[in-house]
Amino acid sequence: MKTKRVFIGIFGRRNQGKSSLINAIAGQEVAIVSDIPGTTTDPVKKSIEVFGIGPVVFIDTAGIDDTGEMGEKRIRKTKEVVKTIDVAVLVISENTFGEPEEKWIKDLVFYAIPFVIVHNKSDKEVLSDELKKRLLGFKVPVLECSSFQKSGMDELVNALVKITPSSAYVSNSFVGDIVEPGALVVLVMPQDSEGPEGRLILPQVQLIRDILDNHAIAIGLQPQELEAYIKKQTPDLVITDSQAFDFVSKIVPAGLPLSSFSIILARAKGNFEDYLKGTPYISKLQDGDKILMLESCTHVTSCEDIGRHKIPQMLRKFTGKELHFEWVSALSPLPDLHQFAMGIQCGACMVTQKQVFVRMKHLLDKKIPISNYGMTIAYVTGIFNRVTEIFNHK
Incomplete structure (x- = not known):
């Protein structure tokens, strides 16, 4: 089941039609477009539904060839976007490809970001055989598109579907491999001044939902109630706020599985093995x-x-x-x-x-x-x- 949004960054020089490309994919004007180079300054997020992928957040960025002091700042912001995305689209036009694009490709490769290269504005000038051969050397899809004529959009979407890793849109279960259906999981959740008033914090909500999705039973309580509860009912697993480890570990009997919200989350979203080695x-x-x-x-x-x-x-x-x-x-x-x-x-x-x-x-x-x-x-x-x-x- 696809449960997460896919983040797709759109990169390229100024006035390559990056914003127009997003509009063409969406089939509506979701991004501001202009013939004036540098219309897009700071990264702008546009949420749309893409058939074959699901909910997608396109990040429209400033030109990678921006100039001047402010231009350098905008490029730095655009570079930060690379660290947040799942997939990238590098947009060129009029057979212009050089050092700015090559530097960007190095960053995408370094961060293991799958990407496609789009030669936009093909209604004005088609991609030359010479440049196409050069681009194919990067071993990524190379596509001919026209955001003005809305041509090549199906091919672009299909390419994005193929290169988007499943980890980008499928959430890993937090406890699916450590609890059986019907298992009793106790969640120890201290309520201190750091917590939001009147509601649970996000990790607690995420774990409760995941336990329910795996047809197990979630029992939430504060540390003070744990000892009395365990005397009445032995759970299959205890997950506590890490801050209560010292208190909770003395109550939970040896042999009864014990972990924390932070550690459970790290398995699904972090470098778990590296954490184990580094701690x-x-x-x-x-x-x-x-x-x-x-x-x-x-x-x-x-x-x-x-x-x-x-x-x-x-x-x-x-x-x-x-x-x-x-x-x-x-x-x-x-x-x-x-x-x-x-x-x-x-x-x-x-x-x-x-x-x-x-x-x-x-x-x-x-x-x-x-x-x-x-x-x-x-x-x-x-x-x-x-x-x-x-x-x-x-």
């Missing part, structure tokens, strides 16, 4: 080491914030070292990574699997160990092996 590096941290804290969302913090306050305090206490921290929120650009000894990613409930993969790739390429919030808390609490044991045979 023990915590014991090797030294005085003066700097840790990069990666948050998926932006929010107003408080003294109860897990990433800004609680985890740094836990790590300093566990290691006995003077550690330093820097935070990056949402999909903001990463700082110079050479200064960091380790990276710790949140549960990533607000971003896509691809976005987490791309972000972690930067750290892994620099040989920087990575962990996530849940595994970090489990490690310093002394229950790392216990809360990851359930996944060892998966």
Whole structure:
């Protein structure tokens, strides 16, 4: 079942017809078009339904050949889009292909983004055999289109369907491979000042829905009610907020599977095996080491914030070292990574699997160990092996 939106980035020089191409695919004017080069400045998202893929978010971007100080800033913003997409369309026209396009292709290849090359405005000038042969050397689909005449759109959509990885639109089940139908899953959900008033936070909602989708039974309670409940009914699995690990692990009997929301999410959306390998590096941290804290969302913090306050305090206490921290929120650009000894990613409930993969790739390429919030808390609490044991045979 297709349950996620596919993010498709449209790239190319100014005045190549990128916005017009989106309109032609959609069959309606969803993007502003003009003959004036540089009409599109900041990246603009357009949500439409594409037959064969499902819900799609097209990201219309500024020209990759933009000029001037503001132009350079717009290009930097466009480059950030590459890190957030599942598929790309590189638009050229009038047989113009050179250094800007070649640089862009290198970025797409680096981030493992499947893409197609579209020669637009074919009603004015068709793609030359010489350039077509050169483009086919990149081993990607090369298409002839005219957004003005709306020709080649079916071929473009078919190409996008073929190159879009299933991981872009099919959500992995969080617990489908670790619970049986009818299993009883207890969710321990502390309600503190960091939680939204009157509703549950997104990871809790996601887990409840996934448990129900797998025909299991979800029981939600706060830590204070856990001991009394377990005495009455033995669950098949306990999933807790990572911040309650120390309290909950003392109540849940040995042998009863225990994990956390953050760790469960990491299996579906993160670099799980890399987190498992990287987490023990915590014991090797030294005085003066700097840790990069990666948050998926932006929010107003408080003294109860897990990433800004609680985890740094836990790590300093566990290691006995003077550690330093820097935070990056949402999909903001990463700082110079050479200064960091380790990276710790949140549960990533607000971003896509691809976005987490791309972000972690930067750290892994620099040989920087990575962990996530849940595994970090489990490690310093002394229950790392216990809360990851359930996944060892998966």
